[in-house]
Amino acid sequence: MSFMSPAVRFQNVSRRFGSVRAVDGVSLDIEPGEFFALLGPSGSGKTTCLRLIAGFEQPDEGHIEIFGERADGVPPYRRNVNTVFQDYALFPHMTVGENVAYGLMIKGVGRAEREAKAKDALAMVKLAGYEVRRTAQLSGGQRQRVALARALVNGPKVLLLDEPLGALDLKLREQMQEELKTLQTSLGITFVFVTHDQGEALSMANRVAIFNEGKIVQVGTPSSVYERPASRFVADFVGSSNVLPPEFAAAHGGHAMWTSLRPEKIQISSKSNLVPAACAHATGTVTAISYQGAVTRITVATGKQALIAATPAGTDVRKGDSVTLIWPKSAMVAMGEDA
Amino acid sequence: MSSNANRTTPLGLRIAAIAGLLFLHLPLALIFLYAFTTEEKSFEFPPPGLTTKWFETAWTSRPDIWPPLYLSLQVAAIATVLALIFGTLAAAALSRTRFFGRETISLLFVLPIALPGIITGIALRSAFDIMSIPFSVWTIILGHATFCIVVVYNNAVARFRRLNGNLVEASMDLGANAFQTFRHVILPQIGTALLAGGMLAFALSFDEVIVTTFTAGQQTTLPIWMLGELIRPRQRPVTNVVAVFVFVVTLLPILAAYYLTREGEHTGGSSK
Known part of the structure; x- marks a missing residue:
């Protein structure tokens, strides 16, 4: 029965800071072995949720279970959970090796054994031979790896990562995304990470919980969250979307509800007579063109509603052109009435 | 060119600075000088002759020096320990x-x-009176602890503020x-x-006179003993010998403290 319990379970958890409900009635199950993202804008409660799992915060209401065990009142140092901090929080007075071996030293593991384990952990994050370096000598990416090794060497059941890639530059970020993913798959540990970057959440996580104002507004796989946003907030926050008012959606073959239409689902055509039956269309004038490398985003004013279409680079349109926009009716996703 | 011109200090300012330094340090030099004078009843300038016999006298034939010296060392040591404990705790609480x-x-x-x-002295004296605490070594220690805590607190609080709060959480994690x-992690x-x-606390306590005067019973700390010696002119240079000793005992920790905190700032800055 214990193998059935989720890695982390939030049961109606609330956490208040003064009069602010940072986390407001959150219920959530994170399964063992998942790579789970807590995604949301700053102040949405995602970091507080991470700190609740780590034990730095205690819930005011509700319960948290870690692998079936109640975590209420258990201090951080008695939880089998480790954290990679946003600023890495490496101990400046210790070498890289001492940093990594810290948790083992506290547990009373003998010097030889902990040095060997620290060495293995550093090799795992591709920093073999860095034991004697000072943390001040490391680059941002290397510090991140040390923080990762320092957490993983303790063999946590759940690894928590707070904005793990936030401080890295783009190239390094993409590389670390890959490595974290590989590491998680090979270790099979549950990873829970906090991010405000929807691209990061979609590319790394098995499942994503999207936070807004202390509440979870949607939980699902990256593709389900992207393809089927449950609310206008999700449609806006995850990727970019044309949010269509009910009247416009109904007039174009959708439901009379607020509706999401992803820009990349819209094609641009100069002819208006070749629209397939399964597609909707609108005509209008190009008002803005934004070149973004792989795609070009074209804003078209169609009557009252402006639509943005993401087209492959090289699409030949100019500002002021009269164009027809065509999209599959199935690409219009009706959403709940939350915002 | 202009930056060079800016770096040259005007002559007037230089003279003023030198005058200021002399004003501060000439009396100290005189203390040293009179430790070697052959005239034992008054401070005569220039000294009629120079001798090192007062060092020998102080060491061999003046047993009255030792009890005050031990008392001062004892008071300074205990006050410093108290200050380290309470000053650190207060700094930790207030910076957290x-x-x-x-x-x-x-x-x-x-x-x-x-x-x-x-003011501190009078306040403590009346407080001890009201609580009917007899004056003893411990009242002196408490009196000294009031200002010793401050220097420890000030030093610790500055360092605590630079301490990344996440390090504590990382350690707990x-x-x-x-x-x-x-x-x-913290220590x-x-x-x-x-x-x-x-060290600063120790140095402050070791040469304190005013608070000690108000909080001591029959006990005589070294600075109080020196004050008494100056009033009756007997082997005056011995007092200067002791003054030289106090000077060294207090200067060394202060110098050490200065270099230690400077070093700390240096490493603190380089870890960024």
């Missing part, structure tokens, strides 16, 4: 959380060193309880600040 009135409480901690010693976190970071604060 923000709350209404924090700055006021911080000011209250620093106030004893800003107040004239005579890695399995360390509060005591282990203090020992392995190594604030150690030099505590050492510096402790």
